[in-house]
Amino acid sequence: MIKAGLNIGNSKISCVVCDYKNFKNIKILSLISIPSTQIKKNIIVNFSNLFEETKKLILDSEKNSQTKLHSININIPAIESISEFYNSEIIITNEKISALHLKKIINQSNYFNKNENYFEAANNIIAYELDNKLIYSDPIGNYANKIRIFFYKLLLNKKFVNNILTLVENLKLNVDYYIPSPLSSALSTLSEDEKNLGTICIDLGHTTTSVCIFENKNFIFGDAFSVGSNNITNDIARGVSTTLASAERLKTLYGSVISSPSDENEIIEIPIISGENNQFNQINRSTINAIIKPRIEETLEIVWQKIKQNNLHNKKIKNVVLTGGGAQLEGITEYAKAIFSSNVRIGKPLNYLNLDKKFSNSSMADIIGSVLFDPDNYEIKYLKKDRKNKKNPGFSGFFAWLDQYI
Numbered sequence: 001m002i003k004a005g006l007n008i009g010n011s012k013i014s015c016v017v018c019d020y021k022n023f024k025n026i027k028i029l030s031l032i033s034i035p036s037t038q039i040k041k042n043i044i045v046n047f048s049n050l051f052e053e054t055k056k057l058i059l060d061s062e063k064n065s066q067t068k069l070h071s072i073n074i075n076i077p078a079i080e081s082i083s084e085f086y087n088s089e090i091i092i093t094n095e096k097i098s099a100l101h102l103k104k105i106i107n108q109s110n111y112f113n114k115n116e117n118y119f120e121a122a123n124n125i126i127a128y129e130l131d132n133k134l135i136y137s138d139p140i141g142n143y144a145n146k147i148r149i150f151f152y153k154l155l156l157n158k159k160f161v162n163n164i165l166t167l168v169e170n171l172k173l174n175v176d177y178y179i180p181s182p183l184s185s186a187l188s189t190l191s192e193d194e195k196n197l198g199t200i201c202i203d204l205g206h207t208t209t210s211v212c213i214f215e216n217k218n219f220i221f222g223d224a225f226s227v228g229s230n231n232i233t234n235d236i237a238r239g240v241s242t243t244l245a246s247a248e249r250l251k252t253l254y255g256s257v258i259s260s261p262s263d264e265n266e267i268i269e270i271p272i273i274s275g276e277n278n279q280f281n282q283i284n285r286s287t288i289n290a291i292i293k294p295r296i297e298e299t300l301e302i303v304w305q306k307i308k309q310n311n312l313h314n315k316k317i318k319n320v321v322l323t324g325g326g327a328q329l330e331g332i333t334e335y336a337k338a339i340f341s342s343n344v345r346i347g348k349p350l351n352y353l354n355l356d357k358k359f360s361n362s363s364m365a366d367i368i369g370s371v372l373f374d375p376d377n378y379e380i381k382y383l384k385k386d387r388k389n390k391k392n393p394g395f396s397g398f399f400a401w402l403d404q405y406i
Helices: 047-065 099-107 158-170 181-189 192-197 229-240 244-254 261-265 285-309 332-340 362-369 395-403
Strands: 002-008 012-022 025-035 071-076 082-096 118-130 133-135 143-157 174-180 199-204 209-215 218-225 267-271 280-284 319-323 343-346
Touching (some): 002 047, 002 158, 002 181, 002 362, 012 362, 025 362, 047 158, 071 181, 071 362, 082 218, 118 218, 143 158, 143 174, 143 218, 158 174, 174 181, 181 199, 181 209, 181 218, 181 319, 181 362, 192 199, 192 209, 192 319, 199 285, 218 285, 229 244, 244 285, 261 280, 280 285, 285 332, 319 332, 332 343
Parallel strands (some): 071 174, 199 319, 319 343
Antiparallel strands (some): 002 012, 082 143, 118 143, 199 209, 209 218, 267 280
């Protein structure tokens, strides 16, 4: 089966096409990323230019993969997203639990409260409680006097989705699924054990940082904010009065979150902003690292605050996976270990995906994940509809389906 994914970001546009047999058996037929400046802070600044860039990207992807695309998955940033947590219970008299009981619990909750400016991107049951005993497996068939369900849904802002939907429709493509970008990054980098035991996946992108949490194999939280590795580039450019191109080079070649005594003695020559050519200044490596460290500290601290704001810090999750281009900074795993008091590793698309080396780096995590999405894992199964006609299920169709339960 041919599957395709599209990621339209603030610094690049990416498209992946693969031959998908199952989650552990995919063959990448094409993966192209091109620089783009047509989106700023998730607002399209030039729709016409973005359309032409995306059109060429799709045509090149079709040529490389020798396929004709009719539909595509789209990664949607989780900036301005809303995470909602619910719990609801019913009392039964030592009855055998059925799907009808579980539907009743959900239907009587506040789950179906609508927000006209957002659409539901994912929902999950986090846990069940039977007679005050917490379980994570399906309770159907058990007997209990009281059943409580804890569940989660992630809402994404419609404004950006509407713009991207218009763009894709103009390209004569159908949308298969809208996927929250934090989830895409996690899908390609987390192992099944990490999803089960509990893991925080942090994607340090160019202009955005996203966070996704899995526990007991469930997606239990997703969010994003507008701080990324490009902020580090700007910090360096301002801090040492050099060009943005030079600052990006300094970050990539010399940047580190943790300093060493030898950094003071490592001298680097940089161009200065003076309006005249061939003027250079000399700095030591420790100057660069002293600029980088506070920004990384701020970024990871924002992640931690978002986790605390949603009362997820009490779960004491002990695994963190860093991915995205910013995860390539030297020393970042050691620094993150100190902040999260957790095991930390760099996340690349998983080895069992059998990807070529050129596709298996942390900056490719989100676009690879777009073709690994299985909707059955991110929708409460007691509320599922027949998906025989699932093509182009825009959020309007999704809400229309939800109406039957209200």
